[in-house]
Amino acid sequence: MKQLSIAVLPGDGIGPEVMESALQILEAVGQRIDRQFVTQHHPAGAQNYVDTGEALPESTLAACRAADAILFGAMGLPHVRGADGTEVIPQLDIRFALDLYAGVRPVRTWPGLPVPLSDPRATAIDLVLVRENTEGLFYARGRGVVEADAVFDTQKISRAGTTRIVDFALKLAEDRARLGKPGKVTNVDKANVFASMAFWRQIFEERARLHPGVKTENAYVDAMALNLVLKPWQYDVLVTENMFGDILSDLIASLVGGMGMAPSGDIGDHHGLFQPAHGTAPDIAGQGIANPTAMILSAAMMLDWLAIRQQDAALAVGARVIETAVQSAFVSQAVRPREFGGNSGTADITRAVLERL
Numbered sequence: 001m002k003q004l005s006i007a008v009l010p011g012d013g014i015g016p017e018v019m020e021s022a023l024q025i026l027e028a029v030g031q032r033i034d035r036q037f038v039t040q041h042h043p044a045g046a047q048n049y050v051d052t053g054e055a056l057p058e059s060t061l062a063a064c065r066a067a068d069a070i071l072f073g074a075m076g077l078p079h080v081r082g083a084d085g086t087e088v089i090p091q092l093d094i095r096f097a098l099d100l101y102a103g104v105r106p107v108r109t110w111p112g113l114p115v116p117l118s119d120p121r122a123t124a125i126d127l128v129l130v131r132e133n134t135e136g137l138f139y140a141r142g143r144g145v146v147e148a149d150a151v152f153d154t155q156k157i158s159r160a161g162t163t164r165i166v167d168f169a170l171k172l173a174e175d176r177a178r179l180g181k182p183g184k185v186t187n188v189d190k191a192n193v194f195a196s197m198a199f200w201r202q203i204f205e206e207r208a209r210l211h212p213g214v215k216t217e218n219a220y221v222d223a224m225a226l227n228l229v230l231k232p233w234q235y236d237v238l239v240t241e242n243m244f245g246d247i248l249s250d251l252i253a254s255l256v257g258g259m260g261m262a263p264s265g266d267i268g269d270h271h272g273l274f275q276p277a278h279g280t281a282p283d284i285a286g287q288g289i290a291n292p293t294a295m296i297l298s299a300a301m302m303l304d305w306l307a308i309r310q311q312d313a314a315l316a317v318g319a320r321v322i323e324t325a326v327q328s329a330f331v332s333q334a335v336r337p338r339e340f341g342g343n344s345g346t347a348d349i350t351r352a353v354l355e356r357l
Contacts, residue, residue, distance in 0.1 A: 007067035013280025015073025021292035072275035103131035112330035131245025169239035260291030
């Protein structure tokens with residue numbers, strides 16, 4: 001049986017709870033596709049910082065580098081902050097250390113669950129936001145210039161960084177087109193105000209000309225925020241700067257029911273980390289009511305990525321098995337997460353998916 005090593009970082013708050021769900025699903029799917037996922041837990045997070053003084057131990061980062069993939073829960077606690085007043089969130093350190101430049105945030109509606117928007121076309125929401133992860137305004141983290149009466153955080157937009165994220169989005173659109181999806185990329189920027197964003201748009205248009213089969217368009221981020229609420233079903237792939245992507249990815253999650261339904265992947269040329277897009281939700285931690293769906297779907301994203309990396313079609317089959325089981329659990333009305341008005345807890349949803357694998 002082929003083995004794959006998975007570095008597991010459960011983290012803080014509800015992170016360990018939803019991680020346990022994903023690991024149960026992963027073990028069961030492995031038996032179905034004759035693959036063994038060798039998982040090893042590693043410490044990191046805000047609570048680890050409180051306990052040991054280290055948010056991301058070197059041994060954990062080394063394990064992430066060595067593993068075939070990284071499965072990540074959620075990290076950070078609002079009351080745990082560094083000397084500069086910002087939260088201790090080591091997931092950002094991992095992104096920069098492993099050069100995980102593509103933040104991939106897919107959302108879709110699920111049959112069997114209500115849709116927040118009343119327009120019947122909202123049942124067809126199926127889009128992916130691609131967020132540049134290592135530059136933009138987040139590049140200023142730890143580099144801000146602090147003066148007596150002002151603080152300056154400088155945004156970085158480079159040709160190399162923009163080129164590779166735009167190429168990633170264009171390739172993703174080509175892949176989606178082969179699956180019968182629109183194959184369109186919408187560039188989201190603020191090129192009417194910032195020189196850095198005008199430079200970003202220039203590079204987007206240059207790279208788009210190399211992919212004539214992909215439909216492309218440009219949009220300002222403020223107009224995009226409006227249109228994502230009014231007509232999200234019109235979009236396929238969005239590509240944007242780090243901060244804009246951080247904000248819009250939460251917005252699109254709300255369109256399909258909330259953060260508990262939003263998986264994500266942070267992907268580079270050599271490493272991939274997969275995590276639910278939600279935070280640690282310390283207010284509900286330990287109560288067994290967190291929705292594990294985003295974490296389970298993040299594990300499916302991991303299998304899809306590994307299928308390409310390992311040239312192993314069985315792993316892609318495993319991803320489809322997970323998605324089909326999740327959909328079946330909701331369509332059958334066996335479970336309904338609390339954010340959808342139901343009363344199903346973490347264990348209920350996990351059990352329903354396991355039963356349908």
